[in-house]
Amino acid sequence: MSIDSDFPPDPQGPDETWESLDLRGAAFEDSEADIAAREQAALDAPDTVDHLIEVVHMQTICAAQALLRVNELRHDALADAARHGRILTDVVERSIRLEIAAALRITENAAGRMMTMSEALVHRYPAVLDSFSAARMSERHAEVLVETLDGIEPEFRKAVLERGVELAESQPLGAFRRRLAALVETVRAATLDERHEQALDRRRVVLDPVDGAMTWIMLYIPAVEARAVFERATRMAKVLAAQEGETRTLDQLRADVVSDLLIEGDTFLHPAEARGIRSTVAVTVPALALLVEQLPAGSAPATVEGVGPIPLHRARELCGAADGWMRILTHPETGMVLSVGREQYRPPPSLRRLVRWRADRCMGPGCGMPASRCEIDHQIAWEDGGHTSLGNLSPLCKGHHIVKHHGGWVVRQVDGGAGAIEWISPTGRRYVVEPERRVPVFRPHDEADAPF
Numbered sequence: 512m513s514i515d516s517d518f519p520p521d522p523q524g525p526d527e528t529w530e531s532l533d534l535r536g537a538a539f540e541d542s543e544a545d546i547a548a549r550e551q552a553a554l555d556a557p558d559t560v561d562h563l564i565e566v567v568h569m570q571t572i573c574a575a576q577a578l579l580r581v582n583e584l585r586h587d588a589l590a591d592a593a594r595h596g597r598i599l600t601d602v603v604e605r606s607i608r609l610e611i612a613a614a615l616r617i618t619e620n621a622a623g624r625m626m627t628m629s630e631a632l633v634h635r636y637p638a639v640l641d642s643f644s645a646a647r648m649s650e651r652h653a654e655v656l657v658e659t660l661d662g663i664e665p666e667f668r669k670a671v672l673e674r675g676v677e678l679a680e681s682q683p684l685g686a687f688r689r690r691l692a693a694l695v696e697t698v699r700a701a702t703l704d705e706r707h708e709q710a711l712d713r714r715r716v717v718l719d720p721v722d723g724a725m726t727w728i729m730l731y732i733p734a735v736e737a738r739a740v741f742e743r744a745t746r747m748a749k750v751l752a753a754q755e756g757e758t759r760t761l762d763q764l765r766a767d768v769v770s771d772l773l774i775e776g777d778t779f780l781h782p783a784e785a786r787g788i789r790s791t792v793a794v795t796v797p798a799l800a801l802l803v804e805q806l807p808a809g810s811a812p813a814t815v816e817g818v819g820p821i822p823l824h825r826a827r828e829l830c831g832a833a834d835g836w837m838r839i840l841t842h843p844e845t846g847m848v849l850s851v852g853r854e855q856y857r858p859p860p861s862l863r864r865l866v867r868w869r870a871d872r873c874m875g876p877g878c879g880m881p882a883s884r885c886e887i888d889h890q891i892a893w894e895d896g897g898h899t900s901l902g903n904l905s906p907l908c909k910g911h912h913i914v915k916h917h918g919g920w921v922v923r924q925v926d927g928g929a930g931a932i933e934w935i936s937p938t939g940r941r942y943v944v945e946p947e948r949r950v951p952v953f954r955p956h957d958e959a960d961a962p963f
């Protein structure tokens with residue numbers, strides 16, 4: 512499973528910093544009454560956190576006001592130029608940009624961004640301006656939303672705008688970005704079938720000789736199959752790489768495996784362990800999709816790990832296929848091992864994968880650490896009678912794990928929250944972190960080989 516390559520460094524510092532902390536004597540003991548009293552105190556009188564929030568809200572309101580002034584300036588200058596018969600809008604815009612940059616002692620680039628933003632807010636997305644200028648969303652949220660809206664086809668903007676504002680007003684920046692991207696995919700999924708059909712017509716194999724010695728052979732095929740081909744070749748190559756005396760690189764091995772397979776079919780060139788390998792790619796399907804012809808509008812599309820949304824009929828085919836696909840249905844179903852209760856402390860691999868898959872990220876507020884790099888936390892500690900079950904497990908990065916246990920926070924799953932957990936801070940504030948995915952059913956095709 513790939514990890515975001517542009518994933519920012521852990522804001523809490525490297526794990527080693529945490530490892531070396533001496534945590535003796537740092538434990539907090541909280542009774543239910545303590546927690547309730549703390550929450551009440553947060554409501555009763557404003558404290559320093561309230562003052563901080565207030566100052567930041569004022570900053571946001573001022574930032575919105577600044578953009579409104581920029582828009583006014585631009586509007587006036589353009590109107591003035593028009594009255595004087597000057598129609599060189601570009602020159603007028605450039606001149607305003609220079610004025611703003613000089614007046615604020617910022618670069619013209621930065622001034623230009625203010626102008627673009629103010630124009631978008633005032634003329635195209637007043638709903639965003641409304642929320643931003645009342646500090647219901649931060650300036651950064653507003654920027655991300657405007658950028659996203661500008662980047663999609665005009666016919667999808669209205670649908671994304673409405674829900675996008677709701678997300679911006681409720682989600683921390685990282686989760687907001689991811690959910691906004693998922694929303695865009697969902698909205699676009701309506702035209703997915705058509706786009707895929709057209710693209711499919713152009714599939715082909717191309718030879719592109721580079722020199723006398725080497726030639727590229729290229730397969731232009733649907734992304735799902737391409738992913739499966741690559742995945743299988745990689746896994747076979749890794750088996751070969753582990754053989755004694757093997758010196759070829761993974762790239763070389765992959766190339767050899769693919770050409771051996773295409774030329775020979777199943778071949779005795781490969782050791783027995785490599786020959787049985789089939790690809791395993793995770794397909795996520797709304798379970799409803801397997802039962803009804805047409806999904807209700809606005810339903811999340813079926814997706815393939817590492818590829819993105821795919822048409823529903825393709826997903827149905829993949830789910831009906833004999834093997835090679837790990838099927839994840841986003842709907843509850845019976846017969847699942849979702850809990851091993853008090854039988855064992857360490858969750859079995861399938862449960863660990865499910866816990867990670869559901870959250871996708873560390874469940875610390877605003878944390879973006881991929882779940883694959885997190886530890887699995889028992890919300891109610893094992894020592895205190897906590898169960899090893901989906902309802903009591905979440906991934907936490909090292910830093911958040913330590914803050915949870917030693918930082919005076921209370922962390923627990925929200926009842927009926929389908930994996931949402933709440934963090935109650937030392938000052939008594941409550942922050943709810945939603946998992947990226949909801950109540951899934953997980954049916955690994957082959958537990959040992961599943962990619963997560």
Ligand SMILES: [Zn+2]
Pocket residue numbers: 873874875878879880907908909910911
């Ligand atoms: Zn974290």
